[in-house]
Amino acid sequence: MTQQPLPSDEERAMLRDSVRGFLARHWPAATAVAWAREPGRVQAAWQQLAGQGLTALGSDPGEGGLREILIVAEELGRAACPVPVHHVALLNLAARHAPEADSRVVLALGAFDADPGAGSATFADGRVDGELAFIECAGSATHLAVAVTTPDGPALAWIDMAAPGVRIEAAPAMGTEGLYRVGLSAVAATAVGTSEAALQDLRTLAQLALCARATGAAGRAFEMAVAYAGERKQFGRFIGSFQAIQHKLADNQIALMGARLTQANAARQHDIGAADWRVFAAAACSLAGSTLRQVALETQHTFGAIGYSEEHEAPRHFKRVHLDVLRHGGVRRANEELADHFLGDEPKALPRYDLGPQGNAFREEVRAWLQANWLGERKAAHERLDFAQREYDRDFARALGQTGWIGLGWPKRFGGQARGAFEQLAFIEEMERAEAPRAGAPVQAAMLQVHGTPAQQDRYLPEILRGEAIYGMGYSEPDAGSDLASMRTRAVRDGDHYVIDGQKIWTTTYWGEYMLLATRTDPDASPPHAGLSLFIVPMDTPGITVKTSTTMYGGSFANVFYDNVRVPAEAMVGELNGGWKVLVGALATERGFIGGGIVLKVAHAFELLCEHIRHADLNGQPMRRDALVRERIAGLAAQIEAGRQMMMHCAERVDAGETPLHDAAASKVYSGELMERFGETALDILGMQGTLSEGSPGALLRGRIEQNLRHSLMWVISIGTNEIQRTLIAQRGLGLPR
Structure with missing residues (x-):
């Protein structure tokens, strides 16, 4: 029998709009609380929703499965409508028992x-x-x-x-x-x-549906808080212009994004019959329980006293969130399932996410190549180096260059393979799993492809593609870190050249062949960012002085001084004084993939940690049986899944031809701070022995855990600090006043 195709994303969007519109007409917010107390009103709404076909969801996969049920549950939560449509829908889905039409x-x-x-x-x-x-x-x-x-x-x-x-x-x-x-x-x-297993599945589905309803309630309250922050004034200013409010709401936006994405993915995994759908569901429920209540609390904080009145809409959503995320065992039950999966008798890794036929096939191709080219003595010799020397390996980069994979996503006219974002994720994932050194210059290559001249493209792109060139990024300055518009390094035209003077700090890839250098070419420009230009500067150019410093995480960065450095005018990338446009586009693209890269680092470290725990003892008992260890591992698993889904979401948008500016910022913020939380949690589990550095007698996991924690600080600060990203999310994503 040919399986009926599942509903499309467009059909699901239509369902959401239809349910939202119906509830706005038949269960208005002004009367929702009073009507919920009247059984007759609830019965009438129940019958009306059944008349819309919502109680028939789950009975026919072609008409709607778990994803559609969660959409309806979320909209009911948003409208504060208590009708439990999901009950009969889940019975249709899981028990295959259709009740009478009017029941x-x-x-x-x-x-x-x-x-x-x-x-x-x-x-x-x-x-x-x-x-x-x-x-x-x-x-x-x-x-x-x-x-x-x-x-x-x-x-x-x-x-x-x-x-x-x-x-x-x-x-x-x-x-x-x-x-x-x-x-x-x-x-x-x-x-x-x-069977008991079937009832356990029904319980999981019911818990997931309630988490979706709680997400709807939290999301509605959040929308109202954002609107309120944009109109309420204190001290002569809109409260939404206060950084404390902006960052609070940005965090809530990130939390809601994670909740929605993990729930939608769990539902999708169920609908397509994936073997690991229960693990995805447990992660979604764990995450919802730990984050939606925080969203509900901070929404109330934003409203202040006005939101404490029962006449206001916010209290009903606060209550709904707390009631729903606690049902069917709440976080405790979800965490137990996650702990059983990762710390059970049989070793189990994070469930693989589906990258599509091409992405999945390419994942295996990359894995096979790495097994042939990055194993044995070659990798062992690399690992014997100091951390600062392990970041880059020129021989490996050239070998990788022969595959053409450095140009995975490049257009074919530049010698690339024009592969999609999911294949790029497959590559990043396998490189991280193999602990292979980085190669290429993706941000600089993207800049050159969009803004470079034909001569620049012909000269520089083949070098990058072959793995023969690496670029640093000269952006930050002593008085211009995340605020790049304040940079002072100047480039002054002198005939066919520009003369550059200034200082750049915190430059990590100072040892590369080139620096992509941001300069000020118009000191009087208004606004200030309108006077910036970018140059490709060979690092052997006279006048460049590099002073290195050892980083907290064992690597190195440099203060780079540019004194009367002369570069030809044709080294400018993009238009004169048009550097800001080049920078913003490149940073948005980088954040979209850097968030994914960070979460894949955490995922790999998480799997190594779980493998250690499965074989370790604590106070004479198996560590994997310890209640605290199990709780902390489960919480990390849920957070990693949220980060992975943000990564996947950004990849989908990139493949759709979009630049996911706000979502990329959210992914970068979440993943960077997840890396910090992972390191701290791992040390709580491992104790003092976890702090022993690489090479120390008794060091666990080659000292990787503590070293990753020290390294995590860089990811929160680099590519625009997380505080700047929160401001971007608040002002440009949520529309809050500046």
């Missing part, structure tokens, strides 16, 4: 819920007995589907809520209506046998 079904998992207070129920001789808690909208439902234990094993029992022996009792939670206790005393029912 309103709620789901209770009882003893299979993972929440110890959820109660339980038993089935025997056609009747159900039990006590159940946390049942949504039981006062408006016609039927209850409850997981029961029977003499023959687990089953789903179907109960008419009007049947004798059913007791329904309201159980307000967090000061809001909607949850009930249900008592069952010899209630007549029909039961369909199932």
